[in-house]
Amino acid sequence: MLVVDAFTKYCILTPIQRQDFSELQRVCKNVISLFGTPRLIVCDRGRMLECAAFKSWMQVLGVELHYITPEMHQANGQVERYVRTVLNMLRIEVTYKKRQWADELWQLQLILNLTMQKTTQSSALNLLVGHESATPAIRALVRDVAQAPSAVNRESRREMARQRTAEQLSNNQRTMDARVNRERRPPRMFQEGDHVFVIKFAQSTGKLDHGMRGPYRVLRVLPNDRYELKLLAGSYGKSTYAAAQYMVPWRGEWTPESCSAFFEGNDDNDPDQSQPGLYLESDQSEQAAVDDPELDPSVRLDATEPGSSTQHEEPRPGPSRGLDMPILD
Template sequence: MSKICPIPHMPSTTLKTVSGPWPFAQWGMDIVGPLPTAPAQKKFILVATDYFSKWVEAEAYASIKDKDVTKFVWKNIVCRFGIPQVIIADNGPQFDSIAFRNFCSELNIRNSYSTPRYPQSNGQAEATNKTLIIALKKRLEQAKGKWVEELPGVLWAYRTTPGRPTGNTPFALAYGMDAVIPTEIGLPTIRTDAAKQNDANTELGRTLDWADEVRESAAIRMADYQQRASAHYNRKVKPRSFKNGTLVLRKVFENTAEVGAGKFQANWERPYIVSKASESGAYHLQKLDGTPLLRP
């Protein structure tokens, strides 16, 4: 085994898609940052995305601890959309703490954690983060420190823009109707005309019928989109598996890199022993003396 061998980029396991059974049942959470320091020393965004509707909740913080995550979930998710079934997050101490686990347990919320050092396993949160960062960059240009002021507008644009997987806006999937946008103020629409004609009952009936149809259509489109995405991804898979007891090298991470090695840093470290394989394709490792290896 050579510690300077190139790192393979071909996936070793097939893609397993995840979708919410109904709106607000399953949320993905993540932290974006650090970003350019804004007023009140804010430089992080705590983001939560509903897996079904793609609705996004986000707030800016100077630092994020488990108590902040707990308050965020209570205020932005539970009090607005009800108690979810599952919250998916990474293994950060803000999400994987006794206090946050106890909070979720009291509400019968299941905690699910992505594979360490593999953010793609919480793909919904990663996709949302990328979209928010791109949108903030477009709005800010040179005023990097004003991103907190722009965040509500970015969230509004995200919530009212149709998504490719569902074919509809997160707002429509969440509330069963389209949001009233600025163009409807000056340009009459069926909805605004009905309101002026005191025909609210007819419009309400139409909206309720449409809500069920659009959610069912979105679920079908999402399933088809995920199936095609999986097929494309799985064509690149090159299976690799290791049995318990196999000696392996582990990729070097930032916190395990040799100080001062620079460009001459090896790609791999130790060897370690495979102690357990998980269904996700990740492995639990231990040192040669049998000591379990903690998350990198």
């Protein structure tokens, strides 16, 4: 399990045996005992994070929980960026060095906390304790602080580094917002009761899988273009959440009733019945028109002169079409 401090970027990597509330509580107790009770926890919608026991425990501690929307990994970008780095490092340890990944987490944690961050221009350990050192030095610093007053220079340097980091984080936030929102368009709005499909690329089973799941019914409209949804069939009462940019309106599916209604509506507009002036330009239709002039309005009889015969009007120039408009005299 990965825990990251939003300001200093200090991370804690802890292996867990199973994803349940007991393991989650053990990790959270360790973090809270070291750094105190947090004000806000941003997390994904894992099963152990959404259980009622964890929510009630956080409510007792006075911690606010913020769950990100599925498929919106950028909402928890600090953790997701660490996850990618940790996975790459674990692949090297397991594949090439033939070691157990759980035994190497403490080394990876030390390396990440001693590495200078691009956004803060400082290491997470320096922002936390004001000193560039390894884990044994942290325990020495904590013991010195508990026994004697801390050095003024170290505290002043730490405070200056934190102020500089806060300004850099603000500038980086404005820059990222401007870049991300440059080509963003307002998403489609939905109302309660609408039926939609949700694009879930994480659940795709192959290259030919379109990734669309559903249909869902919109239960509640949330702020920031988020919606609470419920599957129309097989949901067992469980609701999910989605962002508007991953939602597509569902127009319904083809059923025998809708198909019969569609074809019955087309029968009313049959050109052979409702529009007798339309004809097909084929050999059979032309022969029928010659045999029976009344079938083709384009055939005229010149009755002014005796002995007149049937005369065909010259065809109009233009591309041949399957259906043509009648020629009016």
